[in-house]
Amino acid sequence: xxxxxxxxxxxxxxxxxxxxxxxxxxxxxxxxxxxxxxxxxxxxxxxxxxxxxxxxxxxxxxxxxxxxxxxxxxxxxxxxxxxxxxxxxxxxxxxxxxxxxxxxxxxxxxxxxxxxxxxxxxxxxxxxxxxxxxxxxxxxxxxxxxxxxxxxxxxxxxxxxxxxxxxxxxxxxxxxxxxxxxxxxxxxxxxxxxxxxxxxxxxxxxxxxxxxxxxxxxxxxxxxxxxxxxxxxxxxxxxxxxxxxxxxxxxxxxxxxxxxxx
Amino acid sequence: xxxxxxxxxxxxxxxxxxxxxxxxxxxxxxxxxxxxxxxxxxxxxxxxxxxxxxxxxxxxxxxxxxxxxxxxxxxxxxxxxxxxxxxxxxxxxxxxxxxxxxxxxxxxxxxxxxxxxxxxxxxxxxxxxxxxxxxxxxxxxxxxxxxxxxxxxxxxxxxxxxxxxxxxxxxxxxxxxxxxxxxxxxxxxxxxxxxxxxxxxxxxxxxxxxxxxxxxxxxxxxxxxxxxxxxxxxxxxxxxxxxxxxxxxxxxxxxxxxxxxx
Numbered sequence: 121x122x123x124x125x126x127x128x129x130x131x132x133x134x135x136x137x138x139x140x141x142x143x144x145x146x147x148x149x150x151x152x153x154x155x156x157x158x159x160x161x162x163x164x165x166x167x168x169x170x171x172x173x174x175x176x177x178x179x180x181x182x183x184x185x186x187x188x189x190x191x192x193x194x195x196x197x198x199x200x201x202x203x204x205x206x207x208x209x210x211x212x213x214x215x216x217x218x219x220x221x222x223x224x225x226x227x228x229x230x231x232x233x234x235x236x237x238x239x240x241x242x243x244x245x246x247x248x249x250x251x252x253x254x255x256x257x258x259x260x261x262x263x264x265x266x267x268x269x270x271x272x273x274x275x276x277x278x279x280x281x282x283x284x285x286x287x288x289x290x291x292x293x294x295x296x297x298x299x300x301x302x303x304x305x306x307x308x309x310x311x312x313x314x315x316x317x318x319x320x321x322x323x324x325x326x327x328x329x330x331x332x333x334x335x336x337x338x339x340x341x342x343x344x345x346x347x348x349x350x351x352x353x354x355x356x357x358x359x360x361x362x363x364x365x366x367x368x369x370x371x372x373x374x375x376x377x378x379x380x381x382x
Numbered sequence: 383x384x385x386x387x388x389x390x391x392x393x394x395x396x397x398x399x400x401x402x403x404x405x406x407x408x409x410x411x412x413x414x415x416x417x418x419x420x421x422x423x424x425x426x427x428x429x430x431x432x433x434x435x436x437x438x439x440x441x442x443x444x445x446x447x448x449x450x451x452x453x454x455x456x457x458x459x460x461x462x463x464x465x466x467x468x469x470x471x472x473x474x475x476x477x478x479x480x481x482x483x484x485x486x487x488x489x490x491x492x493x494x495x496x497x498x499x500x501x502x503x504x505x506x507x508x509x510x511x512x513x514x515x516x517x518x519x520x521x522x523x524x525x526x527x528x529x530x531x532x533x534x535x536x537x538x539x540x541x542x543x544x545x546x547x548x549x550x551x552x553x554x555x556x557x558x559x560x561x562x563x564x565x566x567x568x569x570x571x572x573x574x575x576x577x578x579x580x581x582x583x584x585x586x587x588x589x590x591x592x593x594x595x596x597x598x599x600x601x602x603x604x605x606x607x608x609x610x611x612x613x614x615x616x617x618x619x620x621x622x623x624x625x626x627x628x629x630x631x632x633x634x635x636x637x638x639x640x641x642x643x644x
Contacts, residue, residue, distance in 0.1 A: 164471075164472050164473075165471070165472075165473065166473060166509055167471075167472045167473040167509055167510070169434070169472060172431070181447070181450075181451045182447075182451070185443070185444075185447045185451075188443075189443045189444070189447075209426075209427070209429075210426050210427075210429045210431060211426075211427065211428060211429040218481065219480065219506070219507055219508075219509055220507070221507055222507045222508060222509060223509060224509060243505055243526070244481070245481055245482070245483055245484045246481075246484060247428055247429055247481055247484060247485060247486060248429070264505070
Protein backbone atom coordinates (compact mmCIF):
# COMPACT_ATOMS: atom_id res chain seq x y z
CA UNK A 121 0.00 0.00 0.00
CA UNK A 122 1.01 3.55 -0.67
CA UNK A 123 -0.53 6.80 0.38
CA UNK A 124 -1.83 9.58 -1.77
CA UNK A 125 -2.25 13.15 -0.65
CA UNK A 126 -3.66 15.96 -2.78
CA UNK A 127 -4.32 19.55 -1.77
CA UNK A 128 -6.18 22.12 -3.83
CA UNK A 129 -6.49 25.58 -2.34
CA UNK A 130 -8.27 28.68 -3.52
CA UNK A 131 -5.16 30.74 -2.65
CA UNK A 132 -1.49 29.86 -3.10
CA UNK A 133 -0.11 29.18 0.33
CA UNK A 134 2.41 27.14 2.21
CA UNK A 135 0.31 26.55 5.31
CA UNK A 136 -1.48 23.39 4.63
CA UNK A 137 1.32 21.67 2.86
CA UNK A 138 3.69 21.97 5.78
CA UNK A 139 0.90 21.05 8.14
CA UNK A 140 -0.57 18.12 6.33
CA UNK A 141 2.66 16.93 4.87
CA UNK A 142 4.16 16.84 8.33
CA UNK A 143 1.71 14.22 9.42
CA UNK A 144 1.94 12.53 6.07
CA UNK A 145 5.73 12.39 5.96
CA UNK A 146 5.87 10.94 9.44
CA UNK A 147 4.01 7.97 8.07
CA UNK A 148 6.88 7.63 5.60
CA UNK A 149 8.83 5.25 7.82
CA UNK A 150 8.06 6.30 11.37
CA UNK A 151 4.45 5.80 12.34
CA UNK A 152 3.23 3.90 9.29
CA UNK A 153 4.37 1.01 7.13
CA UNK A 154 5.19 3.20 4.09
CA UNK A 155 8.92 3.20 3.84
CA UNK A 156 10.24 2.91 0.32
CA UNK A 157 10.10 6.42 -1.02
CA UNK A 158 8.17 9.63 -1.20
CA UNK A 159 7.59 12.50 -3.55
CA UNK A 160 5.73 15.75 -3.87
CA UNK A 161 4.75 18.01 -6.77
CA UNK A 162 4.06 21.66 -5.96
CA UNK A 163 2.53 23.69 -8.72
CA UNK A 164 3.68 27.17 -9.59
CA UNK A 165 1.23 27.92 -12.39
CA UNK A 166 1.57 25.16 -15.01
CA UNK A 167 4.94 24.00 -13.68
CA UNK A 168 5.13 21.28 -11.03
CA UNK A 169 8.25 21.57 -8.90
CA UNK A 170 8.78 17.95 -7.98
CA UNK A 171 10.92 16.51 -5.22
CA UNK A 172 11.44 12.76 -5.03
CA UNK A 173 13.41 10.39 -2.85
CA UNK A 174 13.61 6.61 -2.94
CA UNK A 175 14.05 6.54 0.85
CA UNK A 176 11.75 7.11 3.82
CA UNK A 177 10.53 10.69 4.31
CA UNK A 178 11.18 10.33 8.01
CA UNK A 179 14.73 11.47 8.64
CA UNK A 180 15.14 12.76 5.06
CA UNK A 181 17.22 15.91 4.62
CA UNK A 182 15.16 16.81 1.55
CA UNK A 183 11.83 16.46 3.39
CA UNK A 184 13.31 18.58 6.20
CA UNK A 185 14.45 21.16 3.66
CA UNK A 186 10.91 21.40 2.27
CA UNK A 187 9.49 21.80 5.76
CA UNK A 188 11.99 24.56 6.57
CA UNK A 189 11.69 26.28 3.18
CA UNK A 190 8.02 25.98 2.25
CA UNK A 191 7.16 26.52 -1.40
CA UNK A 192 4.15 28.62 -2.22
CA UNK A 193 1.60 26.55 -4.10
CA UNK A 194 -2.13 26.16 -4.51
CA UNK A 195 -2.03 22.62 -5.87
CA UNK A 196 -0.03 19.78 -4.33
CA UNK A 197 0.27 16.07 -5.15
CA UNK A 198 2.20 13.94 -2.69
CA UNK A 199 2.86 10.24 -2.39
CA UNK A 200 4.53 7.92 0.06
CA UNK A 201 5.44 4.60 -1.47
CA UNK A 202 5.48 1.08 -0.18
CA UNK A 203 7.05 -0.93 -2.94
CA UNK A 204 4.67 -3.35 -4.61
CA UNK A 205 6.02 -3.45 -8.17
CA UNK A 206 9.39 -2.19 -9.37
CA UNK A 207 12.46 -1.51 -7.26
CA UNK A 208 12.93 1.23 -4.66
CA UNK A 209 14.69 3.52 -7.11
CA UNK A 210 14.24 7.19 -7.89
CA UNK A 211 12.75 6.41 -11.31
CA UNK A 212 10.00 4.37 -9.63
CA UNK A 213 9.03 7.12 -7.21
CA UNK A 214 5.72 8.98 -7.55
CA UNK A 215 4.50 11.51 -8.60
CA UNK A 216 5.42 10.95 -12.25
CA UNK A 217 5.63 14.00 -14.46
CA UNK A 218 5.01 14.62 -18.14
CA UNK A 219 4.27 17.66 -20.29
CA UNK A 220 0.89 17.66 -22.04
CA UNK A 221 -0.23 20.72 -24.00
CA UNK A 222 1.87 23.33 -22.23
CA UNK A 223 1.48 22.14 -18.64
CA UNK A 224 2.96 19.55 -16.34
CA UNK A 225 0.72 16.65 -15.53
CA UNK A 226 1.59 15.12 -12.19
CA UNK A 227 0.36 11.61 -11.48
CA UNK A 228 0.49 9.47 -8.36
CA UNK A 229 -1.04 6.00 -8.09
CA UNK A 230 -2.04 3.73 -5.28
CA UNK A 231 -2.85 0.13 -6.13
CA UNK A 232 -1.67 -2.35 -8.74
CA UNK A 233 -2.63 -2.95 -12.37
CA UNK A 234 -0.77 -6.21 -12.99
CA UNK A 235 -1.49 -6.46 -16.72
CA UNK A 236 -1.12 -2.83 -17.75
CA UNK A 237 2.25 -3.52 -19.40
CA UNK A 238 0.40 -5.49 -22.07
CA UNK A 239 -0.97 -2.22 -23.46
CA UNK A 240 1.72 -0.98 -25.86
CA UNK A 241 2.86 2.63 -25.98
CA UNK A 242 3.45 4.57 -29.21
CA UNK A 243 5.11 7.84 -28.21
CA UNK A 244 5.26 7.97 -24.43
CA UNK A 245 7.63 5.73 -22.53
CA UNK A 246 8.46 4.89 -18.94
CA UNK A 247 11.76 5.67 -17.22
CA UNK A 248 11.20 3.21 -14.38
CA UNK A 249 9.61 -0.21 -14.13
CA UNK A 250 6.35 0.39 -12.27
CA UNK A 251 2.87 -0.46 -13.46
CA UNK A 252 1.92 3.03 -12.22
CA UNK A 253 4.14 4.93 -14.66
CA UNK A 254 3.02 2.70 -17.52
CA UNK A 255 -0.61 3.38 -16.55
CA UNK A 256 0.11 7.11 -16.63
CA UNK A 257 1.66 6.80 -20.11
CA UNK A 258 -1.35 4.84 -21.37
CA UNK A 259 -3.67 7.52 -20.02
CA UNK A 260 -1.63 10.30 -21.64
CA UNK A 261 -1.71 8.61 -25.03
CA UNK A 262 -5.48 8.24 -24.75
CA UNK A 263 -5.75 11.93 -23.87
CA UNK A 264 -3.45 12.91 -26.76
CA UNK A 265 -5.72 10.98 -29.08
CA UNK A 266 -8.82 12.66 -27.68
CA UNK A 267 -7.23 16.13 -27.56
CA UNK A 268 -4.54 16.21 -30.24
CA UNK A 269 -4.29 20.00 -30.59
CA UNK A 270 -5.02 21.63 -27.27
CA UNK A 271 -5.83 21.00 -23.67
CA UNK A 272 -9.55 20.55 -22.93
CA UNK A 273 -10.90 23.85 -21.65
CA UNK A 274 -13.71 22.34 -19.59
CA UNK A 275 -12.47 20.50 -16.48
CA UNK A 276 -15.74 18.59 -16.23
CA UNK A 277 -15.31 17.27 -19.76
CA UNK A 278 -11.79 16.13 -18.90
CA UNK A 279 -13.12 14.69 -15.65
CA UNK A 280 -15.74 12.65 -17.49
CA UNK A 281 -13.07 11.35 -19.88
CA UNK A 282 -10.68 10.43 -17.06
CA UNK A 283 -13.60 8.74 -15.30
CA UNK A 284 -14.24 6.60 -18.39
CA UNK A 285 -10.54 5.79 -18.93
CA UNK A 286 -10.12 4.91 -15.25
CA UNK A 287 -13.19 2.66 -15.28
CA UNK A 288 -11.75 0.83 -18.25
CA UNK A 289 -8.18 0.45 -16.93
CA UNK A 290 -9.26 -0.05 -13.33
CA UNK A 291 -11.33 -3.13 -14.15
CA UNK A 292 -8.20 -5.23 -14.05
CA UNK A 293 -6.67 -4.23 -10.71
CA UNK A 294 -6.74 -1.41 -8.20
CA UNK A 295 -6.54 2.14 -9.47
CA UNK A 296 -6.58 4.97 -6.98
CA UNK A 297 -4.89 8.02 -8.45
CA UNK A 298 -4.30 11.74 -8.31
CA UNK A 299 -3.92 13.52 -11.65
CA UNK A 300 -3.14 17.25 -11.52
CA UNK A 301 -2.67 19.80 -14.28
CA UNK A 302 -1.71 22.97 -12.43
CA UNK A 303 -5.26 24.21 -12.07
CA UNK A 304 -7.41 21.15 -11.35
CA UNK A 305 -6.99 17.96 -9.41
CA UNK A 306 -8.67 14.76 -10.61
CA UNK A 307 -8.84 12.19 -7.84
CA UNK A 308 -9.98 8.64 -8.58
CA UNK A 309 -10.97 6.04 -6.02
CA UNK A 310 -10.26 2.38 -6.76
CA UNK A 311 -10.81 1.14 -3.26
CA UNK A 312 -9.67 3.79 -0.81
CA UNK A 313 -9.84 7.57 -1.02
CA UNK A 314 -11.24 10.26 1.24
CA UNK A 315 -11.84 13.98 0.91
CA UNK A 316 -12.44 16.97 3.15
CA UNK A 317 -13.27 20.59 2.35
CA UNK A 318 -12.15 23.24 4.81
CA UNK A 319 -13.18 26.87 5.02
CA UNK A 320 -13.58 29.50 7.71
CA UNK A 321 -14.18 29.16 10.60
CA UNK A 322 -11.36 26.64 10.67
CA UNK A 323 -11.02 25.74 14.33
CA UNK A 324 -8.58 23.03 15.24
CA UNK A 325 -7.33 20.00 13.39
CA UNK A 326 -5.55 17.08 14.96
CA UNK A 327 -3.06 15.00 13.02
CA UNK A 328 -4.02 11.35 13.19
CA UNK A 329 -0.51 10.10 13.74
CA UNK A 330 1.06 12.57 16.07
CA UNK A 331 -1.54 14.07 18.40
CA UNK A 332 -0.32 17.50 17.35
CA UNK A 333 -3.08 20.08 17.39
CA UNK A 334 -2.81 22.79 14.79
CA UNK A 335 -4.85 25.96 14.85
CA UNK A 336 -5.76 26.24 11.21
CA UNK A 337 -7.31 29.66 11.79
CA UNK A 338 -3.85 31.04 12.51
CA UNK A 339 -2.56 29.85 9.17
CA UNK A 340 -5.35 30.33 6.71
CA UNK A 341 -6.78 33.40 5.15
CA UNK A 342 -10.43 33.83 6.22
CA UNK A 343 -11.44 33.80 2.54
CA UNK A 344 -9.52 30.64 1.78
CA UNK A 345 -11.03 27.30 0.87
CA UNK A 346 -9.07 24.09 0.77
CA UNK A 347 -9.83 20.56 -0.39
CA UNK A 348 -7.63 17.76 0.90
CA UNK A 349 -7.80 14.27 -0.65
CA UNK A 350 -5.99 11.36 0.94
CA UNK A 351 -5.91 7.59 0.99
CA UNK A 352 -6.81 7.77 4.66
CA UNK A 353 -8.00 10.85 6.55
CA UNK A 354 -4.94 12.72 7.82
CA UNK A 355 -6.79 14.58 10.54
CA UNK A 356 -9.32 13.48 13.17
CA UNK A 357 -12.14 15.67 11.92
CA UNK A 358 -15.49 14.03 11.35
CA UNK A 359 -16.17 15.73 8.00
CA UNK A 360 -14.04 13.40 5.86
CA UNK A 361 -16.11 11.72 3.17
CA UNK A 362 -15.05 8.37 1.78
CA UNK A 363 -15.46 7.73 -1.93
CA UNK A 364 -17.20 4.63 -3.27
CA UNK A 365 -15.07 2.52 -5.64
CA UNK A 366 -15.01 4.01 -9.13
CA UNK A 367 -15.63 7.58 -8.01
CA UNK A 368 -13.75 10.38 -9.75
CA UNK A 369 -13.66 13.79 -8.08
CA UNK A 370 -12.95 16.99 -10.01
CA UNK A 371 -11.44 19.53 -7.63
CA UNK A 372 -10.37 23.09 -8.35
CA UNK A 373 -9.66 26.32 -6.50
CA UNK A 374 -10.48 24.86 -3.13
CA UNK A 375 -13.80 23.30 -4.13
CA UNK A 376 -15.15 19.92 -5.08
CA UNK A 377 -16.61 20.74 -8.49
CA UNK A 378 -18.02 17.41 -9.60
CA UNK A 379 -18.37 13.79 -8.54
CA UNK A 380 -18.54 11.11 -11.21
CA UNK A 381 -19.59 7.72 -9.94
CA UNK A 382 -20.81 4.44 -11.37
CA UNK B 383 24.32 35.45 -21.57
CA UNK B 384 23.93 32.32 -19.53
CA UNK B 385 26.40 29.77 -18.43
CA UNK B 386 26.44 26.08 -19.14
CA UNK B 387 28.24 23.51 -17.07
CA UNK B 388 28.40 19.79 -17.83
CA UNK B 389 30.29 17.10 -15.97
CA UNK B 390 30.75 13.52 -17.13
CA UNK B 391 32.70 11.25 -14.81
CA UNK B 392 33.81 7.65 -15.17
CA UNK B 393 32.62 6.98 -11.59
CA UNK B 394 29.55 8.28 -9.80
CA UNK B 395 30.73 10.82 -7.30
CA UNK B 396 29.77 13.98 -5.50
CA UNK B 397 33.20 15.59 -5.48
CA UNK B 398 33.31 17.53 -8.60
CA UNK B 399 29.79 18.71 -8.51
CA UNK B 400 30.13 20.38 -5.14
CA UNK B 401 33.52 21.70 -6.15
CA UNK B 402 32.73 22.99 -9.59
CA UNK B 403 29.20 23.97 -8.80
CA UNK B 404 30.44 26.03 -5.89
CA UNK B 405 32.40 28.28 -8.21
CA UNK B 406 29.61 28.13 -10.74
CA UNK B 407 26.82 29.00 -8.35
CA UNK B 408 28.75 31.95 -7.01
CA UNK B 409 28.56 33.41 -10.47
CA UNK B 410 24.78 33.13 -10.08
CA UNK B 411 24.41 36.64 -8.72
CA UNK B 412 27.53 37.31 -6.70
CA UNK B 413 30.67 37.45 -8.82
CA UNK B 414 29.08 37.33 -12.26
CA UNK B 415 26.23 38.96 -14.13
CA UNK B 416 24.05 35.83 -14.22
CA UNK B 417 21.24 36.49 -11.87
CA UNK B 418 17.87 35.29 -13.09
CA UNK B 419 17.82 31.63 -12.24
CA UNK B 420 19.75 28.41 -12.05
CA UNK B 421 19.18 24.71 -12.38
CA UNK B 422 20.97 21.41 -12.22
CA UNK B 423 20.18 17.87 -13.40
CA UNK B 424 21.98 15.04 -11.64
CA UNK B 425 21.62 11.64 -13.22
CA UNK B 426 20.95 8.51 -11.24
CA UNK B 427 20.96 6.00 -14.09
CA UNK B 428 18.39 7.14 -16.67
CA UNK B 429 16.66 9.48 -14.22
CA UNK B 430 17.73 13.11 -13.93
CA UNK B 431 17.01 14.57 -10.50
CA UNK B 432 16.48 18.19 -11.39
CA UNK B 433 16.52 21.20 -9.10
CA UNK B 434 15.49 24.59 -10.47
CA UNK B 435 15.09 28.07 -9.09
CA UNK B 436 14.07 31.28 -10.84
CA UNK B 437 16.27 33.26 -8.46
CA UNK B 438 20.04 33.73 -8.07
CA UNK B 439 21.99 30.70 -6.89
CA UNK B 440 23.94 32.92 -4.57
CA UNK B 441 22.07 33.03 -1.26
CA UNK B 442 19.65 30.26 -2.37
CA UNK B 443 18.56 27.81 0.32
CA UNK B 444 18.14 25.12 -2.34
CA UNK B 445 21.68 25.62 -3.72
CA UNK B 446 22.96 25.49 -0.13
CA UNK B 447 20.99 22.30 0.47
CA UNK B 448 22.61 20.69 -2.58
CA UNK B 449 26.05 21.74 -1.37
CA UNK B 450 25.39 20.33 2.09
CA UNK B 451 23.68 17.16 0.83
CA UNK B 452 25.59 16.20 -2.31
CA UNK B 453 23.86 13.78 -4.64
CA UNK B 454 25.89 10.94 -6.11
CA UNK B 455 26.00 11.26 -9.89
CA UNK B 456 28.28 10.61 -12.82
CA UNK B 457 26.55 12.98 -15.23
CA UNK B 458 25.57 16.55 -14.41
CA UNK B 459 24.03 19.36 -16.45
CA UNK B 460 23.88 22.78 -14.81
CA UNK B 461 22.83 26.21 -16.00
CA UNK B 462 22.81 29.73 -14.65
CA UNK B 463 20.44 31.98 -16.50
CA UNK B 464 20.51 35.61 -17.45
CA UNK B 465 17.12 36.29 -18.91
CA UNK B 466 17.16 37.05 -22.61
CA UNK B 467 13.79 35.69 -23.72
CA UNK B 468 10.87 34.72 -21.53
CA UNK B 469 10.26 35.82 -17.95
CA UNK B 470 12.25 34.87 -14.85
CA UNK B 471 9.85 32.09 -13.92
CA UNK B 472 10.40 28.51 -12.88
CA UNK B 473 9.00 27.20 -16.19
CA UNK B 474 11.67 29.16 -18.09
CA UNK B 475 14.56 27.81 -16.04
CA UNK B 476 17.07 25.36 -17.57
CA UNK B 477 17.76 22.46 -17.76
CA UNK B 478 14.53 21.35 -19.43
CA UNK B 479 13.54 17.74 -19.04
CA UNK B 480 11.62 15.28 -21.20
CA UNK B 481 11.33 11.52 -21.42
CA UNK B 482 12.55 9.97 -24.67
CA UNK B 483 12.65 6.18 -25.04
CA UNK B 484 12.90 5.26 -21.37
CA UNK B 485 15.36 7.93 -20.20
CA UNK B 486 15.32 11.54 -19.19
CA UNK B 487 16.85 13.94 -21.67
CA UNK B 488 18.16 17.03 -19.95
CA UNK B 489 18.76 20.11 -22.09
CA UNK B 490 20.34 23.48 -21.31
CA UNK B 491 20.87 26.22 -23.87
CA UNK B 492 23.00 29.31 -24.07
CA UNK B 493 22.25 31.77 -26.85
CA UNK B 494 19.14 32.86 -28.72
CA UNK B 495 17.24 31.39 -31.66
CA UNK B 496 14.82 34.26 -32.35
CA UNK B 497 12.75 32.51 -35.03
CA UNK B 498 12.57 29.01 -33.60
CA UNK B 499 8.92 29.49 -32.56
CA UNK B 500 8.02 29.48 -36.26
CA UNK B 501 8.74 25.75 -36.36
CA UNK B 502 5.47 24.10 -35.29
CA UNK B 503 5.34 21.21 -32.83
CA UNK B 504 3.15 18.14 -33.31
CA UNK B 505 3.34 16.19 -30.04
CA UNK B 506 5.81 17.93 -27.78
CA UNK B 507 4.94 21.26 -26.19
CA UNK B 508 6.60 23.88 -24.04
CA UNK B 509 5.59 24.74 -20.48
CA UNK B 510 7.37 28.10 -20.48
CA UNK B 511 7.95 30.79 -23.08
CA UNK B 512 11.65 30.49 -23.95
CA UNK B 513 13.14 29.91 -27.37
CA UNK B 514 15.36 27.35 -25.61
CA UNK B 515 12.55 25.02 -24.56
CA UNK B 516 10.95 25.30 -27.99
CA UNK B 517 14.31 24.43 -29.57
CA UNK B 518 14.53 21.38 -27.31
CA UNK B 519 11.02 20.27 -28.35
CA UNK B 520 11.89 20.70 -32.05
CA UNK B 521 15.01 18.59 -31.55
CA UNK B 522 13.06 15.87 -29.73
CA UNK B 523 10.47 15.66 -32.49
CA UNK B 524 13.24 15.30 -35.06
CA UNK B 525 14.80 12.55 -32.94
CA UNK B 526 11.44 10.80 -32.53
CA UNK B 527 11.06 10.83 -36.29
CA UNK B 528 14.57 9.43 -36.78
CA UNK B 529 14.25 6.88 -33.96
CA UNK B 530 10.55 6.06 -33.60
CA UNK B 531 10.93 2.75 -31.80
CA UNK B 532 14.03 2.81 -29.63
CA UNK B 533 16.90 4.93 -28.48
CA UNK B 534 19.94 4.88 -30.80
CA UNK B 535 22.44 2.41 -29.40
CA UNK B 536 25.51 4.10 -30.87
CA UNK B 537 26.35 7.43 -29.19
CA UNK B 538 28.43 8.48 -32.18
CA UNK B 539 25.48 7.99 -34.51
CA UNK B 540 23.32 10.11 -32.22
CA UNK B 541 26.15 12.64 -31.99
CA UNK B 542 26.32 12.90 -35.78
CA UNK B 543 22.56 13.42 -35.93
CA UNK B 544 22.57 16.06 -33.20
CA UNK B 545 25.46 17.75 -35.01
CA UNK B 546 23.38 17.93 -38.20
CA UNK B 547 20.24 19.13 -36.39
CA UNK B 548 22.26 21.76 -34.51
CA UNK B 549 23.92 23.01 -37.68
CA UNK B 550 20.52 23.43 -39.24
CA UNK B 551 18.78 25.13 -36.28
CA UNK B 552 21.89 27.09 -35.26
CA UNK B 553 22.14 28.87 -38.60
CA UNK B 554 19.56 31.35 -37.45
CA UNK B 555 20.95 32.44 -34.08
CA UNK B 556 23.28 31.26 -31.36
CA UNK B 557 23.02 27.66 -30.22
CA UNK B 558 25.33 26.46 -27.48
CA UNK B 559 23.77 23.52 -25.67
CA UNK B 560 24.23 20.55 -23.40
CA UNK B 561 22.08 17.49 -24.14
CA UNK B 562 22.41 14.57 -21.73
CA UNK B 563 20.74 11.17 -21.71
CA UNK B 564 21.97 9.57 -18.50
CA UNK B 565 24.98 7.94 -20.08
CA UNK B 566 26.35 10.43 -22.61
CA UNK B 567 26.71 14.17 -22.80
CA UNK B 568 26.42 15.94 -26.15
CA UNK B 569 27.87 19.45 -25.97
CA UNK B 570 27.42 21.85 -28.88
CA UNK B 571 29.31 25.09 -29.39
CA UNK B 572 27.55 27.97 -31.11
CA UNK B 573 30.04 30.62 -30.12
CA UNK B 574 31.42 29.81 -26.71
CA UNK B 575 32.18 26.45 -25.09
CA UNK B 576 35.29 24.97 -23.47
CA UNK B 577 36.25 21.52 -22.23
CA UNK B 578 38.81 19.97 -19.94
CA UNK B 579 39.61 16.33 -19.18
CA UNK B 580 41.02 15.50 -15.78
CA UNK B 581 42.65 12.30 -14.57
CA UNK B 582 45.31 11.31 -12.05
CA UNK B 583 47.63 12.87 -11.02
CA UNK B 584 45.13 15.63 -10.33
CA UNK B 585 47.16 18.25 -8.49
CA UNK B 586 45.45 21.50 -7.67
CA UNK B 587 42.67 23.43 -9.31
CA UNK B 588 41.85 27.04 -8.67
CA UNK B 589 38.35 28.39 -9.09
CA UNK B 590 38.39 31.37 -11.38
CA UNK B 591 36.00 33.45 -9.32
CA UNK B 592 36.90 32.79 -5.77
CA UNK B 593 40.63 32.07 -5.50
CA UNK B 594 39.76 28.92 -3.62
CA UNK B 595 42.32 26.19 -4.23
CA UNK B 596 40.95 22.66 -4.15
CA UNK B 597 43.16 19.60 -3.93
CA UNK B 598 41.41 17.41 -6.44
CA UNK B 599 43.63 14.46 -5.52
CA UNK B 600 41.97 14.39 -2.10
CA UNK B 601 38.55 14.03 -3.67
CA UNK B 602 38.94 11.85 -6.70
CA UNK B 603 39.56 8.18 -7.04
CA UNK B 604 42.97 7.55 -8.67
CA UNK B 605 41.21 5.60 -11.41
CA UNK B 606 38.70 8.31 -12.10
CA UNK B 607 38.45 10.38 -15.25
CA UNK B 608 36.31 13.46 -15.54
CA UNK B 609 35.33 15.73 -18.41
CA UNK B 610 34.05 19.22 -17.58
CA UNK B 611 32.40 21.38 -20.26
CA UNK B 612 31.58 25.01 -19.56
CA UNK B 613 30.76 28.25 -21.32
CA UNK B 614 33.92 29.68 -19.79
CA UNK B 615 36.68 27.73 -18.05
CA UNK B 616 35.75 27.40 -14.36
CA UNK B 617 39.29 26.75 -13.17
CA UNK B 618 42.62 28.44 -13.93
CA UNK B 619 44.23 25.38 -15.45
CA UNK B 620 45.85 25.78 -18.84
CA UNK B 621 44.46 22.58 -20.34
CA UNK B 622 41.03 23.96 -21.24
CA UNK B 623 40.32 23.64 -24.94
CA UNK B 624 37.94 26.04 -26.63
CA UNK B 625 35.60 24.70 -29.31
CA UNK B 626 35.28 26.31 -32.72
CA UNK B 627 31.72 27.40 -33.64
CA UNK B 628 29.65 24.44 -34.85
CA UNK B 629 31.59 21.84 -32.88
CA UNK B 630 29.66 19.01 -31.22
CA UNK B 631 31.43 16.96 -28.59
CA UNK B 632 30.31 13.45 -27.61
CA UNK B 633 31.37 12.76 -24.04
CA UNK B 634 30.89 9.61 -22.00
CA UNK B 635 32.30 7.91 -18.92
CA UNK B 636 34.86 10.64 -18.31
CA UNK B 637 36.20 10.76 -21.83
CA UNK B 638 35.81 12.89 -24.92
CA UNK B 639 34.71 10.23 -27.39
CA UNK B 640 34.27 12.22 -30.59
CA UNK B 641 34.47 15.73 -31.99
CA UNK B 642 32.23 16.67 -34.90
CA UNK B 643 33.12 19.95 -36.54
CA UNK B 644 32.32 21.77 -39.74
